[in-house]
Amino acid sequence: MVSSTTEIKPNSTTATKKGSFGGWRSAILILVNQGLATLAFFGVGVNLVLFLTRVLGQDNADAANSVSKWTGTVYLFSLVGAFLSDSYWGRYLTSMIFQLIFVVGLVLISVSSWLFLIKPVGCGDGEIVCLPTSSFGIAMFYLSIYLVAFGYGGYQPTIATFGADQFNEKDSDRHKQAKAVFFCYFYFALNAGSLFSNTILVYFENLGHWTIGFLASMCSAVVALVLFWLGTPRYRHLKPCGNPLRRVAQVVVAAIRKWRVQVPDDGDKLFEFEGSESAIIGSRKIIHSYEFRFLDKAATITEKDMIMMSVHKTTNPWRLCTVTQVEEVKSVLKMLPIWLCTIIYSVVFTQMASLFVEQGNVMKTNIGNFKIPAASMSALDIVSVLIFTFIYRQVLVPIIGGRLTGNPKGLSELQRMGAGLVLGMLAMLAAGITEIQRLQRVIPGTDNSSLSIFWQTPQYALVGASEVFMYVGQLEFFHDQAPDGLKSFGSSLCMASISLGNYVSSLLVNMVMRITTKGNSPGWIPGDLNLGHMDRFYFLIAGLTAVDFIVYLICAKWYKCIDLDGNEDGELEENVGDILRRV
Template sequence: MKEMEEKKEAREEGDGEKWVRDSSVDRSGGLPLRAATGVWKASLFIITIEFSERLSYFGIATNLISYLTKVIHQDLKTAAKNVNYWSGVTTMMPLIGGFLADAYTGRFTIIIVSSLIYLMGLSLLTMSQFIPSLRPCDGPSTCSRTRKVHEVVFFLALYCISIGTGGHKPCLESFGADQFDDNHAEERKKKMSYFNWWNFALCCGLLLGVTIIVYLEDYVSWGTADLVLTVTMAVTIATFYSGRSCYRYRAPEGSPLTPLLQVLVAAIRKRNLPQPSSSDSLFEAPASASPHKRLLHHTNRLRFFDKAALLEGSEQASNGRKYDPWRLATVTQVEEMKLVLNMIPIWLTALPFGICVAQASTFFVKQGVAMDRKIGSFEIPAASTYALAAVGMIFSVTVYEKLLVPVLRKSTGNERGINILQRIGFGLIFSVVAMSVAALVEAKRLRTWKHDVLAQGRGPATAEPSMSVFWLAPQYLILGLGDGFTLVGLQEYFYDQVPDSMRSLGIAIYLSVIGGGSFLSSFLITIVDHVTRRTGGGEGWVGKDLNSSRLNRFYWLLAVINLANLGVYVAVARRYTYKNVQRRAVVVCREDGEDHEARA
């Protein structure tokens, strides 16, 4: 009998190596063949379209404030608010797209539909520059007043891109992560590297967007840049679709919010029952009921919700086969509810970092406009300075992946090197330093500008700046280094720590940190401007143009906010409990130094 059981287990392990059994399906709806689907051969198709999307987004976003001030003739404060509003909507829309993908359509369908909407937005931008009746002016030269029809089409195109991003961003990254099996030791390690290389490709798209695309916008034409983005997006959509035979898909499981609501209702209904003394008295559905669903271990946090899994007399007899989900929840459902609630403090403490990120595409760019950008006879586009943030992020991601992780894995025994929240917290330190450096640089720029006005004997509007734009390099690079830790860490955190049924929504929650940061930045600008005008005799920190503003003080305010937030984050992170999964397979380290899978 023992020999038969061993043979059966060996067959199951061999079968598990051949087929993927993590609730994924192949294109035809069957079990995916491990050798023919997923992993890097599938992820490369997915990363390609992400590269194109980031090329388009940053090619537009980083120079948007220049377009609004130079072409549509908005003042600095209005333009900054419009950029923040658009950025905020663009990064909040994924909450809707992620929910629809998890609940009803699946990730692949949403990616295709949203990519086509994105392409439509880029096409509208292109038409607004080439069709005579939609162009900003009648003639080829700039005009003092832009046509209303151009503004309507322009903002319609921008918000089509927002809608496209709403489905594109939450699903694409999680769809790529779905190509790796968490129950397979080797694929699980590759998945940890996936998030780093995903962001490497993202930064490459960003780098080209803020250099080549911005150069075309500033020195060739906005229409040419929009045409390049439109064609690139069309090609990468076709490329992504061509890889559909090697993808692993996840079927939608219905609304991921319903089980959470059921836990809340069941806990309230049983609120008068005594608190369970141990997890043995709590109900868990048998593994055979959902063989591909990962079960979670019970934890002692937020114990009120444990009452939702308490068995009553009539429920014990049912043996879990038929029960009212609004009166009885499983331990896994209860733990998923706890996971979501424990994410709220992490999300809130990440928002100040999102405010700092918002400055890079607004005020940092305008600082570049007011500085000397010439290298010989060539003038660097102001928005291209954003490339330095991408360089910082590429550097930090590469060093972390290739140097730090191998060393930290050996020293800590952690598969990730350091845990996710430690990585995020380390990046938050960079935000404080970046805002402090930005404040010092802006104070120097203002002093230099005043000296230039006096030395050149010109008016404030015509004085030539003498301070080099490369003074902005430290603040961009430091913020980029922080992005490599905090933003990548947040992506992995919100994918890994959410319930398995809401991973698209998890990536959307990560993006909402950036969107929330943009909205808070706009709100903070309004409050600061209002308060400082009242206390400063009519002169606020954020004026109509950069030289009449006092952005150095605004940056110091952000540095103080982020420093205080760092202290709160550390307190929250130290008390955090990670998702505790009942794995089907675990990694066993033998004396020969090799990793092997064994049944848990």
């Protein structure tokens, strides 16, 4: 490729390599941190729909929409955390700051529920009605849960990437394999942490002990933060790579300014820095690809560029960009169709925190004198995730990878995501069949059905199995396919798909209710579910997932993987002192 050895080269001052840092010792501490933080988050989120209906008096549809919007906001904030992490603060500092915000939100929700909302004590258990609360109490509650959303959302993609950073692929093949395994254990730790919330905490909250549940979540988040801080000296820290929005804007502007320029057929004639260092400090070079050829105009050298390089010994980045910078933009554009196809799956996933809970709440929940909290059924999803994670890693990978595909991972990330879509569709069909059976067994004169809540087991188990394929596959795919300067952004795409899935779910509920409540019809999801047809809503989502799967197959076949330069000399590390000086 055409190159330059003049002042165009970036500043190559680097920190000393610290190969003794990172590894599984640091990664395990991060996994424990993830488990405890997730326990704290789901201690608030998993039963939120019942808190809104029982304590704040919202109806079922409004509560489901409120939870969908809140959960969507959680994961939308992941983009904020990813941007700050990749651009300015780095993974470690971003994780620390957002965990502090998370803890503050949990403190406020504990205080607001205790002082303003749970009146009289023990209300919100499904029997004792809570007194109307003040506007100040409601405002405090919403401020606190959105601080929780902001803190956990900004922390989540950053901690996933920070954990993967602990393995330097340049050290050995063992580290490269460990990085792939880490994401599987990361999702395992996430679900292991939420298992406690979905069983013990949900049980106490269902009895009206909401403040105890929120206090337990707060304590767990504090312990997670302290453990994360204790590991500081041993972590492997990578420097942030600067503002990616500026780099993207430079490529777009340069390509538009040269819209009449002919791109050379030979990619080696495009502009790139000489040697191993990339124009993006801390990032490896990216090999030229032939998709989105219009953007290659930004790296095409014109006569005016040659004059500037020879006379001024520099280039104008708003007119001439390197191949790596152009390929960084291309990589994002190539990932977008795959990402868009995952949004419908997230609509399936979000039903567990809303409609599945409302459905379970009007089923037979008693075993003798013991009453099963409807929200605790999501523990079946977690158990399913833990079991299928083990089955996939220990059984399917050796069989599929060794005998069928030859891929050491068993199935590729794209294949796993496709399998996740199919399993998600089956989960919605199972939920619809369960709802039909529930409606046929409604007890006259009551809101409940004689159908056991354990009929929900297949839908929860199928969602859990689909997560192992979809979300673990997503984490690996978007991390591996993102350039070095956008690793946190890659991880945040997984969270952002959940965010948009929640918003799409809320939009679907609103559209369905607006259409189905015409005339005197109560609609598919009324306040009294026995008068509705929630089964039809589940089948609608299953149909949308089937269509989405077909589109996904087309996008996956078209996708071409990113081709990174194997040299990692551009990957820069820093120590804690560097971080403090930068701050």
